[in-house]
Amino acid sequence: MQINRRFFLHKGALALAGTTVIPQFLIRKVMAETVTSPNKRLVVIFQRGAADGLNIVVPHQERNYYAMRPTIAIPQNQVIDLDGFFGLHPSMSAFKPLYDQGHLAIVHAAGSPDMTRSHFDAQDYMESGTPGVKGTDDGWLNRALQAEDLHRRCAGTCEHTAFRALALSADVPLTLAGKVPAIALSNVNSFTVAGPKPSPAAAAFQAMYGESGDQILHATGDETFDAVKMLRAANPAQYKPSAEYPNTAFGNNMKQIAQLLKANLGVEAAFTDINGWDTHQNQGGINGQLAARLSDFSSSIAAFWRDMGDQAENVTVVTMSEFGRTARENGTAGTDHGHANAMFVLGADVKGGKVHGKWPGLEPEQLNQGRDLALTTDYRQVLSEVVTHTLGASNLNVVFPNAQLQPNNFLKLVV
Amino acid sequence: MHSLYRLTSALLSLSLCCAALPEYALAAAPSGDRTTLQATDKAPLTPDQRILQALNRFTFSPRPGDLEAVRAMGLDHWFQQQLHPNRIDNSALEVRLAEFPAMRLSTQELVARLPDGPIVRQIANGKAAIPPGDSIEHQIYANQVERVQFRREEQKQKQQEAAAQTAATSMMAAPSAEQPQITPTFIQSTLAQPPGQRLQTLASMPQPQFDAFLKALRGRQREDLLDGMSPEMKETVGALESPQKVVVDELLSTRLTRDIYSEAQLQEVMTDFWLNHFNIYLRKDEEMPYDLVSYERDTIRPNALGKFEDLLEAVAHSPAMLLYLDNWTSIGPDSDSAEKAALRAMRRGNLHPDPQSINENYGRELMELHTVGVNAGYTQDDVIQASRILTGWTIDKPQDGGSFQFDDNRHEPGPEKVMGKKFKAGGEKQGEQFLHFLATRPATARFLSRELAIRFVSDNPPQSLIDRMTKSYLKSGGDISKVLETLYRSPEFWSPQSYRAKIKTPLEYVVSAARASNADITNMQPLIYTLDRMGMPLYGCIPPTGYKWEADDWVSTGALVDRMNFALALAGNHLNGITTAWTAQPETPTEATPTTEEARLEAQLVAGGVSETTRSAVLEQFTAQTRQPYQPERNTMGERMRTGGKSVIAIPTVFRPQPNHLPPPRPIEKQDQLLAGLLLGSPEFQRR
Structure with missing residues (x-):
């Protein structure tokens, strides 16, 4: 019967995992069994603050790009050329090998079709997956996990671990919020209650949250103690990364995602974010603010890829930012809130080594509202293809309601 | 809402699991019990519950004795007093704040006493001299300048080494900086000096020796270093190590000191509210910590309970906000300044000079986040015109702690139109009229009323309440106190559904724990770091949206x-510099049992009590604890730093809290x- 088995997996085995009387091999077996998804994992990265896509994937053959950005443009001889037309910002050299190996794809002029220039609204729209619709209180990635269960015809009965949906952040971001329980943690090593070993204090907290009549705290409390026990059994302290990450908040988050993926905890979707893209002032050209951010961004992701080693073949990474920035630089050597942007998709099955999407051009009449890169690819189109491939979330109407996304319109990013 | 989903999934999993659940768990399932009073309980609040409701919302939660004090004074009288903070005796707080002398200085004085990075680099570059002052003041600058030069030297050496390696030339032994020898005798003799002489000795050391001296201190020597010194002297020692870190340390420490110890609690609650509404990020640039001192003290706190328009005006004129949202650099495209720049460029033969134009950042957030809200119906063109109105609002000498300046040369001439309203040309006046316009919009009244209701009542406040507050705002000319009074007089505020309806934010949680436990706090660092780890560092929210209240x-x-973990560490005295005492003095009566001790501590800590479920979970494990001794990790919280990334917080090592030297707890103390x-x-303690 499904119910008892589910309970054993969700509650029983994990409860046992925390004690010492269970032989290690049994714990490993239980762990192996709880990982039920087809081993494809999705890592989602949000660049908060609106990254300047035009200085990240530079259209170095566009005359007007240089005319509009007299002080911050990346000179032609400085870009890392990709295809004779586009080039990466010089501080992103870590991405070049991934591109050359065909693992890294770029979609340019992509983003949310909504015209808002508010960080707040645009992040909400992008994370909820319903541009223009306010008040959606769950995220596209959570719904993608629901769609996965629908696809496997086991909605409500599928076996999943507490780590299925994971955010490396202090709170659960809107992207991951919703019916599917998601956990948030900011530091793997301190994710333990009252010390690394089981203790009376931890047991007391578990009892008071587990049996609390406080509905919000009860539910989160249950998820918390499940996750704490699983993590303890997996013993993250023994982990040694096999790549060197930048010692930054983002680098640390990527390292911990790799650590948790490799620990076979049943992670299917992981989320993290990187701040500091709102470069209104002195954003810099080949050096400076944006350059430093891009170096952190690209080397952390590249380190993650190396660290995953053989297991990288089951991982897909996708990045996004709420909107792009103005095509023209502003009066303070920075850029203001714009529209379309560049997205990165990284994976073994990704059709990389290519800049996908239709390029709208940068001549004055080609700009959105005369000021920003126009949008030619709805970001949901990109994500649809990715979630279909990784999670098997085939019912796209669940993931992106009313978006009318059709598989035959896919950019064929994934092979 | 997410919580609804959570609820359904929780219920679902409960119903699925029942077969295997032990009986006691079923009995304790969400039937709602007597003391928790969530939405299931419709009984009106008792008089004491009304006091607790007011204390939970208008203060950073009750301290032991607050309930009794308000009961004696009368709730209405207490609330009126809170609305008028100048009528409240806050002398005990003033004593604590005297520990942070730099926080009384003007921005200019602050920058002069504790020089910031740009000033130090100017001196290191030979473009400025160390300002005149006594020998100790001089040494604060000299130490910083030397550190900059040392780092540069180091950098250069590294590059040379790298170059030498690639050129495969013979490696020379890198000339390392001489490590000054600090002998134990020298340390002992220095620490034995009287405070004034000790400070002189520290200030007479050249920078490398000073740094080596600090490094060589062990254990209690770190405490002895500052022993007996006045607050000013301690501050000076911190400044000899890093003046910038002293500013950050005092800024964050005083804010928590006020939240925990101020008697004018509503003023601090509202200061926190507005600091979040008009959010500013500490690390926007190097001057920001300096500007934030005045921002909190002169811009926000004095206006926290006054007219919103005054507050908005003060914020618009504050160097901190002009810096944070970039308006200080915004230049009108047709302004004198832009035209002159174009002419100069053309004379130099540059026919395509740098564009001189506006920066929209402040104009946009002023409308979206500070006043009318994103749904007020304005357009991108309105944002541009608003930003033009505000051109010329800038800072005079920002690096020297300069103040607001209206620069007519940068101001875009001519009339502008925003949201259908015309604003005549008129320099700074045009901007002031625009701010007045925004402050008096019904959209602003609604936007602020809703935010206040979410902070003070519930995550989904009733529309009837928001409407009443909106009306009160418009009728009173945007008087914040009047809006709060309306809230206080509204039945929605006192409804059982509102009681304990709010989950504490990390700041509210940490401050309330410190208040409830009557903790003796000699150092705020553990609390500051806890907030950082919990994702809510003070002044650490990067985007202008601020933190959410939901x-x-x-x-x-x-x-x-x-x-x-924080709760266990605080109660177990594992936070360095913070001690709590739980066991009644003198000696607890021998008849004290876990049950009576629990009842006593529950009454002290959890306003309104805990549920039977929680109580029995506590007591159950408490008896189990006698079988298996409780051995908490030592210092799990106090010393742990956020790993990696640029933390908001940086403090001088001399201010790091030292371990608590307490006698080992007696068995009863350990249990308590x-x-x-x-x-x-x-x-229950997560709610307010």
Whole structure:
């Protein structure tokens, strides 16, 4: 019967995992069994603050790009050329090998079709997956996990671990919020209650949250103690990364995602974010603010890829930012809130080594509202293809309601 | 809402699991019990519950004795007093604040006493001299300049080494900086000096020796270093190490000191509210910590309970906001300044000079986040015109702690139109009229009323309440106190559904735990770092939106783990520099049992009590504890730093809290610590 088995997996085995009387091999077996998804994992990265896509994937053959950005443009001889037309910002050299190996794809002029220039609204729209619709209180990635269960015809009965949906952040971001329980943690090593070993204090907290009549705290409390026990059994302290990450908040988050993926905890979707893209002032050209951010961004992701080693073949990474920035630089050597942007998709099955999407051009009449890169690819189109491939979330109407996304319109990013 | 989903999934999993659940768990399932008073309980609040409701919302939660004090004074009288903070005796707080002398200085004085990075680099570059002052003041600058030069030298050496390696030339032994020898005798003799002489000795050391001296201190020597010194002297020692870090340390420490100890609690609650509404990020640039001192003290706090328009005006004129949202650099495209720049460029033969134009950042957030809200119906063109109106609002000498300046040369001439309203040309006046226009919009009244209702009542406040507050705002000319009074007089505020309806944010949680436990706090660092780890560092929100007030953002697995660990660490005296005492003095009567101790501590810590479920979970494990001794990790919280990334917080090592030297707790004290820790980490204590 499904119910008892589910309970054993969700509650029983994990409860046992925390004690010492269970032989290690049994714990490993239980762990192996709880990982039920087809081993494809999705890592989602949000660049908060609106990254300047035009200085990240530079259209170095566009005359007007240089005319509009007299002080911050990346000179032609400085870009890392990709295809004779586009080039990466010089501080992103870590991405070049991934591109050359065909693992890294770029979609340019992509983003949310909504015209808002508010960080707040645009992040909400992008994370909820319903541009223009306010008040959606769950995220596209959570719904993608629901769609996965629908696809496997086991909605409500599928076996999943507490780590299925994971955010490396202090709170659960809107992207991951919703019916599917998601956990948030900011530091793997301190994710333990009252010390690394089981203790009376931890047991007391578990009892008071587990049996609390406080509905919000009860539910989160249950998820918390499940996750704490699983993590303890997996013993993250023994982990040694096999790549060197930048010692930054983002680098640390990527390292911990790799650590948790490799620990076979049943992670299917992981989320993290990187701040500091709102470069209104002195954003810099080949050096400076944006350059430093891009170096952190690209080397952390590249380190993650190396660290995953053989297991990288089951991982897909996708990045996004709420909107792009103005095509023209502003009066303070920075850029203001714009529209379309560049997205990165990284994976073994990704059709990389290519800049996908239709390029709208940068001549004055080609700009959105005369000021920003126009949008030619709805970001949901990109994500649809990715979630279909990784999670098997085939019912796209669940993931992106009313978006009318059709598989035959896919950019064929994934092979 | 997410919580609804959570509820359904929780119920679902409960119903699925029943078959295997032990009986006691079923009995304790969400039937709602007597003391928790969530939405299931419709009984009107008792007089004491009304006092607790007011204390939970208008203060950073009750301290032991607050309930009785308000009962004696009368709730209405207490609230009126809170609305008029100048009528409240706050002398005990003033004593604590005297520990932070730099926080009384003007921005200019502050920058002069504790020089910031740009000033130090100017001196290091030979473009400025160390300003005149006594020998100690001189040494604060000299140490910083030397450190900059040392780092540059180091950098250069590294590059040369790298170049030498690639050129495969013979490696020379890198000339390393001489490590000054600090002997134990020298340390002992220095520490034995009287405070004034000790400070002189420290200030007479050249920078490398000073740094080596600090490094060589061990254990209690770190405490002895500052022993007997006045606050000013301690501050000077910190400045000899790093003036910038002293500013950050005092800024964050005073804010928590006020939140925990101020008697004018509503003023601090509202200061926190407005600091979040008009959010500013500490690390926007190097001057920001300096500007934030005045921002909190002169811009926000004095206006926190006054007219919103005054507050908005003060914020618009504050160097901190002009810096944070870039308006200080915004230049009108047709302004004198832009035209002159174009002419100059053309004379130099540059036919395509740098564009001189506006920066929209402040103009946009002023409307979206500070006043009318994003749904008020304005367009991108309105944002541009608003930004033009505000051109010329800039800062005079920002690096020297300069103040607001209206620069007509940068101001875009001519009339502008925003949201259908015309603003005549008129320099700074045009901007002031625009701010007046925004402050008096019904959209602003609604936007602020809703935010206040979410902070003070519930995550989904009733529309009837928001409407009443909106009306009050418009009728009173945007008087914040009047809006709060309306809230106080509204039945929605006192409804059983509102009682304990709010989940504490990390700041509210940490401050309330410190208040409830009557902790003796000699150092705020552990609390500051706890907030950082919980995702809510003070002045650490990067985007202008500020933190959210709703539970969704703060209830998560990681957050609960952090809260439980913090509760245990606080109660067990494992936070350096913070001590709590749980056992009644003198000697607890021998008849004290876990049950009576729990009852006593529950009454002290959890206003309104805990549920039977929580109580029995505490007591059950408490008796189990006698079988298996409780051995908490030592100092799990106090010393742990956020790993990696640029933390908001940086403090001089001389101000790091030292371990608490306490005698080992007696068995009863140990039990009480665990009891208190469990109560502070309980579900009930997460609510207010």
